[in-house]
Amino acid sequence: MNSLQKEISACRICAERFAATETAHQPRPVVWFQPGTSVLIAGQAPGARVHASSRPFTDPSGDRLRGWLGVDEAVFYDRSQVSIVPMAFCFPGYDTRKADLPPPPVCGKTWHNKVMQTLGEIPLTILVGGHAHKYHLHVRSSVTETVRNWRDHAPRVFALPHPSWRNTAWMKKNPWFQTDLLPVLRARVQEVLND
Ligand code: SF4
Numbered sequence: 001m002n003s004l005q006k007e008i009s010a011c012r013i014c015a016e017r018f019a020a021t022e023t024a025h026q027p028r029p030v031v032w033f034q035p036g037t038s039v040l041i042a043g044q045a046p047g048a049r050v051h052a053s054s055r056p057f058t059d060p061s062g063d064r065l066r067g068w069l070g071v072d073e074a075v076f077y078d079r080s081q082v083s084i085v086p087m088a089f090c091f092p093g094y095d096t097r098k099a100d101l102p103p104p105p106v107c108g109k110t111w112h113n114k115v116m117q118t119l120g121e122i123p124l125t126i127l128v129g130g131h132a133h134k135y136h137l138h139v140r141s142s143v144t145e146t147v148r149n150w151r152d153h154a155p156r157v158f159a160l161p162h163p164s165w166r167n168t169a170w171m172k173k174n175p176w177f178q179t180d181l182l183p184v185l186r187a188r189v190q191e192v193l194n195d
Contacts, residue, residue, distance in 0.1 A: 001031075002035075002118070004114055004115065004118055005031050005033070008029050008031050008089055008111055008115075009029050009031050011027060011029055011089070011110070011111075012026075012027050013027070013106055013107070013110060014027050014088075014090060014092075014104050014106065014107070015027055017104060018090070018091075018092070018093055021092070021093030021094065021101070022093060022094055023048070023091075023093050023094065025051065025091065025093065027090045028051055028054065028090055028091070029089035029090050030046045030050055030051075030054055030055070030056055030086075030089055030090070031089060032055075032056050032079060032083065032084040032085075033079070033083035033084065033085050033115060033118075033119060034079045034080060034083055035118055035119055035120060036080075036120070037079075037080075037081065037082060037083035037119060037122060038081045038082070038122075038123055038124065038192045038193055038195065039081060039082045039083070039122070039123070039124045039125075039126065039189065039192060039193070040082075040083050040084075040085060040119060040122045040124070040125045040126065041056075041065075041082065041083070041084045041085070041126050041128060042085055042086070042087075042125060042126065042127050042128065042132040042135075042136055043056070043057075043084060043085070043086040043087070043128040043129065043132060043162075044086055044087055044088075044100075044102075044103055044128065044129045044131050044132065044162060045086050045087060045088040045089075045090065045091065045092050045100065045102075045103040045107075045131075046086065046088075046089070046090065046091045047059055047061070047091060047100055048091055048094075048100075050091065051090070051091035055077065056084040056086070057076070057084065060165060061162065061163045061164050061165075062076075062163075064163035065128065065163040068160065068163065068182055068185065068186075069126070069185065069186065069189050070186035070189060070190070071189060071193075075193065081193055083119060083122075085112075085115055085119075086103065086132075087103040087107065087108050087112070087131045087132060087135060088103030088104050088107035088108065089107060089111070090104075090107070092104060099166075102131065103131055108135060112135065122156075123156065123192040123195065124155070124156060124157075124158075124188055124189065124192045125156065125157045125158075126157075126158050126160060126185070127157065127158065127159045127160065128160050128161075128162055128163065129143070129160075129161065129162035130142075130143045130146075130162075132159075133146045133159050136157070137153065137157070137159065143161050144161075144170070144174065146159045147159050147160060147161055147174075147177065147181070148174070148176075150181050154184065154185075154188070155184075155188045158181070158185050158188070160181075160185075161177075
């Protein structure tokens with residue numbers, strides 16, 4: 001681990017905030033990035049399963065995301081090729097509907113610029129969910145609108161919805177996502193990984 005990775009791993013800024021949630025958990029940052037990466041997956045925040053495993057996307061959302069990208073677990077978890085940087089490094093807890101709380105903004109404010117500086121030039125950035133769209137693209141549009149305009153940012157950046165089961169209906173309503181966007185994304189992933 002480099003010094004920034006160590007600093008983030010030791011971060012406890014949100015200890016009181018997390019202690020006040022229903023799960024009353026402690027911060028457990030999931031740090032998964034390396035300078036010189038070919039692919040950056042910019043996500044939202046770890047869920048409860050990832051909090052337990054300390055590996056990003058070890059859940060059904062991860063299975064769906066790997067399917068979207070056309071990569072297996074060996075490639076997805078190869079940190080020399082793929083970095084995974086969410087808008088918050090820790091599980092934020094649940095809201096009253098048992099949905100994950102949004103990433104605490106303090107995490108992005110504290111760490112994100114430093115992480116992006118460490119990563120340097122990245123051939124392919126994949127933005128997963130509205131929080132990542134807002135930070136990386138500075139957009140205020142809805143997730144659907146941002147994803148629908150994916151050609152504005154490709155091939156260096158692709159904006160995707162979150163791969164959660166909650167978006168299954170969204171995928172049915174927007175079939176162009178699977179027929180038009182995903183084939184281009186998969187080809188680009190292969191291109192940068194083989195470069
Ligand atoms: S979410 Fe971010 S800022 Fe909060 S404790 Fe975890 S690493 Fe620190």
